[in-house]
Amino acid sequence: MDLVSCPPSQADGTTFSRVPDGGEIWLNGTQATPGAANVGDASVPSVSVDYSIAPTAGEPVILVVNFATSETVSEVAVYYATGDAPAYNVDNKITGVIGADSAVVTMTDLNVAGEKVSFFVAVSLDNGETYYYDKDNFETELATLTGDPALWYSYTAGSVAAPTLALTFSATPTEGYEAVGLEYSADVEIVEARIYFAAGDSPMYIKNNKVKGEDEASFTQTGVTINMANHDVEDADGVIVGNSSDPGVQISFYVRLALANGFEFYFDKDGNVISDDTNDDTDDGPSDAFKDDPTMWNTYTNKAPAVLSTLTFPANPASTDDINVELGYSSDEEIVEARIYFAGAEGLYVKNNKFKGEDEASFTQTGVTINMRDTDIELVDGTIDGTTSDSGATIYFYIRLATATSEYYYSIDGTAITLMAVDDSPADGAYDSSDAFKDDSSLWLSYTVQ
Template sequence: MKNYNYILYSLLFVLFSATSCVEDAVYEGDLPDVATSTIKLNEIMSTGSPDWIELYNEGTTSVDLSGFKLTDTSQEWIIDNLTIESGSYVTFDCDDSNVSNVSTNFKISSGGEEITLYNASGELIDQITTPDMASQIGLTYGREIDGGEIWTVQSASKGVANSNVNNPPVLIAEPLTEFTEVYEVTASDANGIASVKLVYLVNGGVQSIEMALVDGEYKTSVPTSKVGDLVSYYVVATDITGMTSYYPEDGSNSPAEFLVEGGLKELTFEGAKAGYREEVTFTASPYYPEQVSEIRLYYLLPGQLQDDVNDDKTKVELTKNGDIFTGVIPAQNTDDVIRYYLRVEYIDDTKTYYPKEEKNTDDIVISDFNHDLGTTWPSYTVEAITYDAVVETTINSTQGPLTSITFPTNPVPETDINLVLAYTSTETINEARVYFAVGDSPVYIKANKVSGEDDASFTQTGVTINLKDVLSDASESLSQTGAKVSFYIRIATDTAEYYYSNTGAMSLDNTPGGGTTDESDAFKADPSLWNVYNVQ
């Protein structure tokens, strides 16, 4: 155990504060009455996995702890049928799991918290408020001497005697990889940390990089290496007495290492239409883009093979735009399964693959992905579109020659969109036409029409007009996905023209026959009277 600046004398001589797991709160009442007991709170870990509490029996006889109670600032936990021998220790994990005589129903705040011990009669027999230990990972708060009055930050001694042994720093680190930009470790020591350094070795050169303490962790930026480099490294933490700890444990003699291989940082791909329909564009962001020579995309279509015998793959060299590379697989049929992989080649001739391909020391592929075996490649499937059932609407009219029009209100894209007109007249029907507009703000344009009288289905009683392949004057398709088409019907004889609204009401222009009524201009100027369909 090492002494630190946190020194707290016995409960009867110290004003104390109660510290919540969430926020600090100052105790403002009188000091509590403390019953005499040989059982003491002896050591507390609040930065562990798990946290724990140690009790110590400083007496000369064993003590039955049944009914004794431990509390933090919000929970209490009762010990059940447990005896502690004289001069011995018992420890309880504090991890919320609430296992009898093993672990409590609370954790201990690393920011500091009041811990209290009661005897079986409910009398308070010991109490301590731990200091903020958030930056003291791996250390504990305990009595300098078992059962003694002075509490200190110290090296952990769970279940054994607290002592003044000078231990090396507690150093906790994770492996460093080629993709780590900022390396972070935790280091703590009861006497204090003098320095933490990352020693970085590559191509015969050595860098000793001082790590800075930021928000409780020691951090440093990691040097950028070249693809193909074998990097060795270790971390050394030194306390103010000169004792050291290493990561890896024997790092100065056997440093950790990794090979800089590069590869793809991010890959996205999507079809021009949802479900990988039409062209599928791959967008790749590589590591170390300044060192990339080229990126290739390989793919197999249905029925094609890639193995020891067959080499059916197609190659696409991706186009570079800054640090981004893009390439395209052409449109394929619905339900086709397309297999693919990417290869990144660096200027030193190192090649890496997506997905990542791993080999053993005998150069045999041991990963699930093998770029020479097409059945191991990732894939996507060109999805079919599921459309809603098409709803046919019929509008009847009792005015003029038109008796009804039937049309789909939600046609499927690129399929027949049939407007079925039925009409009757004592005069010859000269024209049966559809006028239309595309979009949310329809306006009448004379050129946007289909002349039904030119269709092979035209008779004196009806005609079917198919809008599937019709384009507007602005080359807008009337059958493409999402198209909103407004339209009306006009029937013409020698003497009159008849315009029909979305309710079947008629507007008349009889001036061709010498009449005086012309309602056509007002009708054409009011698209709210027109019919509408929306392509799915």
């Protein structure tokens, strides 16, 4: 079986193909011929260049020029210039050591910290022909290259400090509300903040199983919260085999930050950093071993939310009546709080306006009855504005069930008891939608006292 690594797709519609059709030589940038034989000149070398775009200052800079051609390569050379305004000089030339299908070019003394080095590649054949290549590995006329240094490859020597990264996520997030918070800093612009993930007990790296944090509305140069809920999970064949929010699924994941200079940094579960400074825009590089070892990734396993299954209360109680709110609920975790938060005409959340169902004698792990009768209503400014039993008063309220790891906010949407908000922050989770719900009493329940 043959194994050939394809270069990145070209935007101009050219292809990577065998020339002649079915032959041994693979060429990049050939004419696309759907349904017909491949065409192209196998004597014209197909070239790619591997190098670090930010090599360590003072250390040798190594370029690997890969080539494929039906002819014999007699010389591989690099023409270079330094500084921010590079200009072609025929004498600025370094030749490489030629192997079977590549040449190694050592850029001696071209490793000064902060100094930009630009270059293009020339490949000479034993038939007397010489071909020149731009930064996209396309064969280009020498006059075009010398006239436009923007077409050249480039690097700038100097150490690049790894970004700092702090993660926020719950080990047991609520099913359908999974999220991971990233807080980071870098000396160079961060252009990508991604999570790569796998689902199940036998995780493996699949490139398509990723979430692009840079596409999130919350993305900034200091952090992003990445929504991990309800993403398709693919296998190695591209078949969708599950969902990231499937009940009880273990998710293994790692974070990759990419900088504007092309550097990529991978972070393991212990906060160790694996850097990748290759320029070839592929998955190759020092990160491969890390991606192939999911035991070094972070993990979490989601859980089902606490469920409010029944809710009854009087819609129009008399001012002298008990106002009993009966709750029925269930949870895989212990219910530690079953509370009602309320507001009067002001309709604003005040933390002190609450009933603690967990303190009631009727409290169990399946339900509680809470009497809302004759309780002072505190305003935002701390003053008291009547009670929950005053005739003519409309009282707004919602239910909050809490476990040791999460809080669940319930109301009625239409006629159905509905989970309106989730807060996973008690267990260091990154997801919390409760503030918006608490700030909008139009979403709460209500009764009006007669």
